[in-house]
Amino acid sequence: MARTTMAERLYRLLLRCYPGEFRDDYEREMLLAFRDRLSDDRKVGMAAVLRLWWQLLVDSIVRAPGEHLDVLRQDVRYALRSLRRAPVFAVTAIATLALGVGANTAIFSVVHAVALRPLPYANADRLVRIWERNDGLNVESFAVSVPNYVSWRERLRTMEVAAWLGGSVTLRSTGDPIRVRSVNIGTAYFGMVGAKPVVGRTFLASDEAPGAERVAVIRDSLWRSYFGSDPRVVGTPVTIAGQTHTIVGVILSSSVPLEAEFYMPLQIDLARQDRSNHIASAIGLLKPGVSFEQGKQEIEAIARQLETEFPASNKGWGITMQTVYDAIVPVETRRALFVILGAVGCVLLIACANVANLMLARAAARKREIALRMAIGAARRRLVRQVLTEGLVLALLGGGVGILIAYWSVPLMKQWLPSSLPRAEDVAVSAPVLLFSLAVCLLTGLAFAVLPALASSGSGLIDSLKEGARGSSAGGTRSRQVLAAAQVALATILLVGAALLVQSVRHLQRVELGFDPANITTAMMGLGADRSGKPGAAWDFYQQLLSRIASSPGIEAAALSSGAPFGGGNTGMPINAVGDALIGSNSLQTDWRMVSPDYFRAMRIPLLRGRYFSASNGSEDKGKLIVAAEMAKRIWGDADPIGRQIKAGPNGVFTIVGVVGNVRNLDLSLSPAPTMYLPTSQYLWPNMTVIVRAPEGAQAPAVMRSALRGLDPQLALFNVRQMEELVVQSAAQPRLNASLVGMFAALAALLSAVGIYGVLAYLVSQRTQEIGIRMALGAGRPAVLRLFLARGMWLAGCGLLAGIAGSLGAARWVGSMLFEIRARDPWTIAASVAAVAAVAVIASYIPARRATRVNPLAALRAE
Amino acid sequence: MARDLDKEIDALLPLAPAFFHILIALGDKDRHGYSIMQDVAERTGGQVRMSPGTLYGSIKRMLADGLIEELTSGAAGADERRRFYKTTKFGRRVAAAEADRLSALLTQARESGLVPRRS
Numbered sequence: 001m002a003r004t005t006m007a008e009r010l011y012r013l014l015l016r017c018y019p020g021e022f023r024d025d026y027e028r029e030m031l032l033a034f035r036d037r038l039s040d041d042r043k044v045g046m047a048a049v050l051r052l053w054w055q056l057l058v059d060s061i062v063r064a065p066g067e068h069l070d071v072l073r074q075d076v077r078y079a080l081r082s083l084r085r086a087p088v089f090a091v092t093a094i095a096t097l098a099l100g101v102g103a104n105t106a107i108f109s110v111v112h113a114v115a116l117r118p119l120p121y122a123n124a125d126r127l128v129r130i131w132e133r134n135d136g137l138n139v140e141s142f143a144v145s146v147p148n149y150v151s152w153r154e155r156l157r158t159m160e161v162a163a164w165l166g167g168s169v170t171l172r173s174t175g176d177p178i179r180v181r182s183v184n185i186g187t188a189y190f191g192m193v194g195a196k197p198v199v200g201r202t203f204l205a206s207d208e209a210p211g212a213e214r215v216a217v218i219r220d221s222l223w224r225s226y227f228g229s230d231p232r233v234v235g236t237p238v239t240i241a242g243q244t245h246t247i248v249g250v251i252l253s254s255s256v257p258l259e260a261e262f263y264m265p266l267q268i269d270l271a272r273q274d275r276s277n278h279i280a281s282a283i284g285l286l287k288p289g290v291s292f293e294q295g296k297q298e299i300e301a302i303a304r305q306l307e308t309e310f311p312a313s314n315k316g317w318g319i320t321m322q323t324v325y326d327a328i329v330p331v332e333t334r335r336a337l338f339v340i341l342g343a344v345g346c347v348l349l350i351a352c353a354n355v356a357n358l359m360l361a362r363a364a365a366r367k368r369e370i371a372l373r374m375a376i377g378a379a380r381r382r383l384v385r386q387v388l389t390e391g392l393v394l395a396l397l398g399g400g401v402g403i404l405i406a407y408w409s410v411p412l413m414k415q416w417l418p419s420s421l422p423r424a425e426d427v428a429v430s431a432p433v434l435l436f437s438l439a440v441c442l443l444t445g446l447a448f449a450v451l452p453a454l455a456s457s458g459s460g461l462i463d464s465l466k467e468g469a470r471g472s473s474a475g476g477t478r479s480r481q482v483l484a485a486a487q488v489a490l491a492t493i494l495l496v497g498a499a500l501l502v503q504s505v506r507h508l509q510r511v512e513l514g515f516d517p518a519n520i521t522t523a524m525m526g527l528g529a530d531r532s533g534k535p536g537a538a539w540d541f542y543q544q545l546l547s548r549i550a551s552s553p554g555i556e557a558a559a560l561s562s563g564a565p566f567g568g569g570n571t572g573m574p575i576n577a578v579g580d581a582l583i584g585s586n587s588l589q590t591d592w593r594m595v596s597p598d599y600f601r602a603m604r605i606p607l608l609r610g611r612y613f614s615a616s617n618g619s620e621d622k623g624k625l626i627v628a629a630e631m632a633k634r635i636w637g638d639a640d641p642i643g644r645q646i647k648a649g650p651n652g653v654f655t656i657v658g659v660v661g662n663v664r665n666l667d668l669s670l671s672p673a674p675t676m677y678l679p680t681s682q683y684l685w686p687n688m689t690v691i692v693r694a695p696e697g698a699q700a701p702a703v704m705r706s707a708l709r710g711l712d713p714q715l716a717l718f719n720v721r722q723m724e725e726l727v728v729q730s731a732a733q734p735r736l737n738a739s740l741v742g743m744f745a746a747l748a749a750l751l752s753a754v755g756i757y758g759v760l761a762y763l764v765s766q767r768t769q770e771i772g773i774r775m776a777l778g779a780g781r782p783a784v785l786r787l788f789l790a791r792g793m794w795l796a797g798c799g800l801l802a803g804i805a806g807s808l809g810a811a812r813w814v815g816s817m818l819f820e821i822r823a824r825d826p827w828t829i830a831a832s833v834a835a836v837a838a839v840a841v842i843a844s845y846i847p848a849r850r851a852t853r854v855n856p857l858a859a860l861r862a863e
Numbered sequence: 864m865a866r867d868l869d870k871e872i873d874a875l876l877p878l879a880p881a882f883f884h885i886l887i888a889l890g891d892k893d894r895h896g897y898s899i900m901q902d903v904a905e906r907t908g909g910q911v912r913m914s915p916g917t918l919y920g921s922i923k924r925m926l927a928d929g930l931i932e933e934l935t936s937g938a939a940g941a942d943e944r945r946r947f948y949k950t951t952k953f954g955r956r957v958a959a960a961e962a963d964r965l966s967a968l969l970t971q972a973r974e975s976g977l978v979p980r981r982s
Contacts, residue, residue, distance in 0.1 A: 018916075025923070029896050029946055030915040036897040037915070051912070059916030067920060 007038060014056055017064035019071045020381055075389035082390065089362060090394070093355045096754075097398025097444065099747065100351030102405030105429065105437045107344045107740070109410050110417070112436070113427040115334045119325060120254050122194025126286040127324035128295065130161065132278060132303075136316040137574045137589040143278040146268060148314070151306055152282075153186075158290040158298045162186030163282040164258065164266060168526065168687060170716065171226075171262060173238040178226060179526075179718045182240075182262040190217070192285040195256045198223070200234035200249030208265040215265065216245040222261040223250045240264075257328065276313035276649060283324065296321045329422050332816060336737055339813050343497060343744045346490045348444065350751045353483040355394065356448035357755055360480050361762050363387065363452045384453045391449020392442065399441030403434065416739075418732030451479050477763070484759045485799040487752035488836060491745070492803025495832040497814050498745035500821060501738035503828065507820040508731045514663035514672060515565065516604040519556075519693055520723035521700035522564040525708065525715060526687040538684050541711065546596060548707040549692060555703060556693040557602035560680050562594040564689045565603075565665040566726035567719075575676070578645035578653060581635045590631060591665065591675040594683045600626075600660055602693045610642045610658035613679040621679040626658040631674035646676075654678075668731050669819045690717070737817055749836060752799075753843040760792050760847040771851055772859025781852040788851050792844025799840075800833050807832075868956075875928060878961040881921045884911060886930065886950055886958040893934055895945035896922070922948065930954035 011034050015027055034056075041048035083090040118124060131141035132148065149163040164185040170177050189195075190202035198220050207215050216238065218227075227233045236247045245264060286295045300319050307314045363370070370383055407429050417424040531538045542560050549558040563569055574587035597613040599605075608629055613621045625646070632641040641656045648654060654676075662672035680688075694700040701720045708715055764771075771784055811823035821828070878886075888894060888902040900913050925931045931954050934947040950958070972978040 022919075022923070026919040030919055032945060033897040033900060033915045033918065037900060040901075052914075055912070055914035056916070059914050063916040063920050067923075 008035065011056060014060040017060040019064075019068050021071060022067050072389070075386050076393055078386060079390040079393040083393065086362065089358055093358055093394050094398040094401060096351045096354050096751065097395060097441075098401035098405060099751075100348035100444070101399040101402030101437060101440055102409070103344045103402075103744065103747070104341075104348050104440055105403055105406035105433060106409050106413055107341055108436050109406065109429050109433045110413070110424070110427050111337045111341050112430070112433050114421060114423050115329055115337050116432075117423070117426070119257075119328065121257060121324075122255075123192065123285055124324060126288070126290075127193065128159070128284045128286065128292065129322045129324055129327040130282040130284050130299065131320040131322075133318050133320040134316045134574070134589075135318070137587055139572070139589055141320045141322075142572075144280045144282045145275050145278045145313070146273045146280050147270060147275040148303075148306060148317075149186075149280055149282055150268060150270060152299060152302055155302050155305075156284075156298060158295045159284040159286045160188055160192055161282055161284045162189035162192055163280040164189065165280050166258075166260065168524075168718070169240045169262060170526065170714075171238050171240060173226075173236060175226060177714060177716065179716050180222060180261040181259065182264065183258060183260040184264050184266040185258075186266050189258075189283070190251070190256070192283065193256060196252045197249040198252050199231050200247070202249055202251065203263075203265055208267050210267055210269060212265070212267070214243060214245040215248045216240075217249045217251050217263040218247055219256070219261045219263075220250055220253050257324065274313075274650065275310055284321070292321075292323065333422065333733075335813065336733065336817050339497075339817060340737060340740050340744075342810075342813070343494055343741045346494050347744045347748050347751070348440070350487045350490050350748050350755070352444050352448040353487045354751055354755050354758070355391075355398075355444075356451050357480050357483050357758050359387070359391065359448065359452035360455055360483075361758065363455050364762075387453035388446065388449045391452070392445040395441045395445025395448075399437060399444075402441075403429070403437050406437070416736060418736055419729060420733060451483075455479065477766075480759050480762070481795055484752070484755045485795050485802065487748075487755040488796050488799025488840060489802035489806055491748040491752040491839075492800055492833060492836045493806040493810055494741065494745035494748045495836055496803070496807040496829050497810065498738065498742040499828045499832050500814060500818055500823060500825065501734070501741050503821050503825075504817070504819045505731065505734050505738045508668045508734055511664065511668050513565075513668075513727065514605060514661050517565075517723040517727045519695055520603070521692045521694065521704070521720065522567060522723060522726075523690050523692075523701065523704055523717040523720040524687055525690060525717050527715070539681055542596070542680065542684070542688065545690070545707055545711055546598070548710065549690070549704055550598070552703045552707065554694050554696050554699050556695060557598050558693075559599040559602040559691045560594075560596040561599055561689050561691055562683075562685050563665075564691055564721075564723065564726070565663060566723070566730050567689060567721070570666055572673075573648060573651075575649070576647045577635050578647055582637050583635055588631070588634060588674060591673045593665075593675070593677055594680050594685065594688075595626075595677045596680045599677070599691065602691050603663075604693075605663055606661040608659045608661060609640065610656070612658060613677075613681070619681075621657075621681055623652070623654055624657045624679060625654040626660055626677040627656050628662050628672065628675040628677075629659055630662045630672050631676055632656070632659050634674050668727070669734075691723075734817070734819065749839050752836075753839045756792055756795060756840055756843040757847060759795065760788060760844050761850070763791065764788060764847045764851045767851075768854055768859045771854045772856040775854065776856040784852045784854075785848050788848035789841075789844050792840060792848065796837060796840030796844070800836060803836065804829060804833060868953075871953075872957050872960050875930075875957050876961060876964055878957065879921070880911075881913065881917055882925055882930065883958065883961055884913070885918075885921055885925065886954055886961075889931060889948060889950045889954075890958070893947045893949040895947050897945075899948070925954070930957055 008031060011031065012027075015023060015030065018027075037052060038049070041052050119127075121127065130144065130152075132144050133140050133142060144163060146163065149161065153161050162185065164183045166181070166183050168179055169182040170179050185203075187203035187205050187208045195202060197217075200217075202217055203215070206212060218233070223229060223233060227236070233247055233250060237244045238247060239245075240262075251263070284295065284299070286292065296319070299321065303314075303317065303319045307317065374380065374383065410427060410429055414424065414427050417427065527538055527541060531541055546558045546560060549555055562571065570591060571593065572589055572591045575590050576585065576587055577583055595613070597615045600607060600612055610626070613624070613626065627641065635641070635646070636644060641659055643655065645653050645655050660677070663675065664670065664672050665675065666673075690704060692700045692704060694703070701717070704720075705717055708717060774784065775781075807829055808824055815823040884903045884907075885899055887906070888899045894902065896915070896918055900915075900918055904912050922931070926933065929951055931948045932951050934949055969978070973980050
């Protein structure tokens with residue numbers, strides 16, 4: 001007998017695998033059948049008993065889940081049927097959720113592509129970017145000097161390093177000459193990033209030996225566009241600046257972080273390199289098992305050795321090292337994306353609260369139906385599960401529509417994304433994004449169904465039946481009010497954030513640029529080796545070109561510079577004052593540009609003192625400089641700088657002949673740096689930027705091209721841009737932040753207005769009788785209006801207070817995205833609170849007014 | 864109306880073997896669960912031994928499909944504690960339709976020479 005009990009206990013345990021309803025119906029019967037069968041099988045023998053247990057085991061593994069599915073199918077069918085019976089509720093809930101899930105999917109597709117996806121390079125977790133830094137000059141990450149790089153490479157034990165020099169070259173081969181971005185690169189580079197050749201090979205260490213045959217690797221994009229994907233491209237000779245290189249391989253774009261089309265080995269002749277000349281970029285590959293910190297400590301130690309060995313060039317120079325991931329996707333970008341994701345997450349929470357509210361109202365209305373079903377024997381857990389299933393069905397339907405919305409809107413959104421956003425081209429509703437959305441759907445389904453599920457089964461059965469159709473428990477009403485207040489709080493936080501970001505963008509747009517970007521066209525060009533080798537010849541050529549362009553109809557001015565403002569990239573060097581100066585013997589880190597005499601007129605940068613560079617052959621500008629007001633002020637304060645001198649390292653001593661206005665060259669949010677201008681009659685780069693001011697800007701590129709063709713048909717213009725576009729682009733990220741968060745805030749305000757409206761409208765409908773009695777007893781309509789308005793305002797007030805607290809808390813994350821406004825700006829918070837309060841008043845007023853229209857007689861008769 | 868019933872019967876064919884066994888067991892008399900299991904085992908010479916899970920899973924679905932019904936009070940002389948089941952009219956018609964289907968199938972198998980003809 002004891003053994004039977006033991007077996008029965010075991011079978012009871014197996015029966016636990018079945019759903020509760022099934023057990024309620026059949027557990028007793030199954031136990032009886034089991035007992036009979038077991039006693040029969042025992043008479044047959046051990047084999048029969050074993051066979052029975054095997055069957056029971058299979059039952060609980062195969063049959064039991066089937067029963068669960070069956071129950072789920074029934075619940076889903078029930079949920080769909082009950083949703084079909086309440087179409088207004090269903091459509092409202094699905095639309096609300098679709099907006100929430102759609103917006104979240106779209107934003108997450110950006111966050112995933114930009115900030116979460118691993119880098120596509122082999123060893124990406126061990127790759128680091130290396131810069132030189134100089135705290136004394138206040139430069140945190142600066143280009144690398146080639147001799148320093150060679151020293152690192154010789155001494156480093158914990159990592160491999162490779163450096164490169166970027167530029168652009170005119171390539172001549174089978175087709176027309178073409179301008180391409182090029183790099184001279186350490187041969188170890190391709191191996192370090194695990195780059196894969198599509199055709200041929202990458203570089204060998206021997207390719208960078210002095211005197212080695214000149215070879216090149218091209219990117220697959222160039223291979224397709226210029227060489228027509230011809231696999232016989234290996235061995236093809238190409239001419240670069242008069243020198244012939246042989247193509248040895250084609251590299252797969254996605255496997256190389258560097259976006260150049262043409263790669264040549266970096267051949268280093270140390271005798272011709274200057275250790276103080278910081279011109280190269282560098283990456284490192286940590287050896288397996290070496291931590292980031294170990295690598296950093298070693299290269300910093302080497303930098304200190306070099307400081308003692310070469311004090312003249314290396315004094316004060318250290319190392320900045322970053323993971324390649326941080327270098328490609330900067331921390332600020334990631335933070336901004338996560339703030340936006342947080343904002344859109346708030347929208348989803350508000351949507352969930354709204355749907356929860358709708359379901360609570362429904363549960364209250366169905367209280368009697370539910371109580372009835374419980375009275376005739378429906379299990380409480382079954383009712384809870386049905387409400388949860390209804391929530392999940394709603395969430396999946398809403399989520400499905402939301403994902404469709406995202407699917408259509410993501411390609412549109414991609415066009416808005418700022419070009420500076422890394423990896424934005426890969427933004428898509430991909431498999432991980434879909435998984436995220438699915439998880440969001442399931443979580444939201446549970447989140448908004450839990451309260452109604454508990455409410456629907458929580459209160460007493462008899463009470464509900466007695467309460468009749470009115471029956472809403474105080475608990476349900478309270479949770480609905482808390483939800484409405486929470487919505488108001490979230491909407492307030494979002495609106496404060498949006499208002500801050502919008503003001504920040506407006507400040508950026510009002511920033512004094514220091515020049516007039518309207519009607520300016522810029523384009524880059526380079527001269528062949530024949531001209532750029534001889535400075536005099538090059539300047540003669542440019543002078544002819546500029547005068548041809550300037551004399552064309554419709555052109556106001558034409559000038560030349562080593563780099564246009566907002567054109568990307570910067571050049572700087574430390575300088576020292578000669579004689580008395582505020583900075584004493586300290587160095588001042590100074591940006592510099594090479595400019596032609598007409599540069600300031602073309603850009604409309606005001607001349608404050610002294611003169612421009614001379615328009616003649618430039619002999620009087622030898623050793624002369626024009627400085628921006630900021631630089632003069634830092635070095636000499638208010639004293640007249642004209643005629644004073646500075647020393648620019650090995651480049652010698654320069655005399656200041658003019659002072660011009662300050663210019664923001666790099667970024668709207670950075671205040672103008674000390675800047676000096678060198679005359680192009682003395683200094684030219686292989687690539688220069690031509691700047692043209694033309695009231696009819698559209699003509700400028702054609703005029704520039706025809707002037708260039710007239711002088712030398714072999715030369716090409718590239719990177720033709722409108723200056724206003726460049727300026728606009730530099731504010732693209734803040735503008736996107738502001739418009740996205742603004743959009744979400746508007747959506748949040750709307751949804752929370754719907755929330756308050758829903759709660760109050762429900763309260764009014766619940767209290768129709770009470771209102772009728774009050775009015776029958778003499779309460780005027782204004783008193784009734786006040787009653788409900790006060791309730792609405794009380795809800796909103798609680799939400800607003802929580803919202804203010806939340807905004808103050810969120811300041812930490814938003815602060816870094818703001819320009820010239822504090823995250824806790826009291827005016828912004830006050831204005832946003834007022835806006836949400838106004839929305840809340842309107843949302844409360846409509847149902848409150850409806851309360852005043854209650855007909856006392858009709859209300860009382862309804863009982 | 865009759866056409867609707869035919870459609871309902873067709874929708875249930877081919878019948879799951881467990882359903883058919885249960886209908887056969889309930890053909891001659893009303894039975895409780897274990898009695899059905901025993902009858903099936905006897906008639907198949909011990910080849911088919913239903914587990915409680917298979918039996919009651921099938922009973923649940925057959926009740927929902929209207930093939931069988933539960934007796935409100937135990938059959939004459941039966942154990943009071945147990946639930947008894949009987950076939951419905953609809954259940955008998957479905958069983959007959961399934962038997963026809965199987966017999967037609969058998970005839971076809973014989974005619975094609977796949978299965979030897981009965982002597």
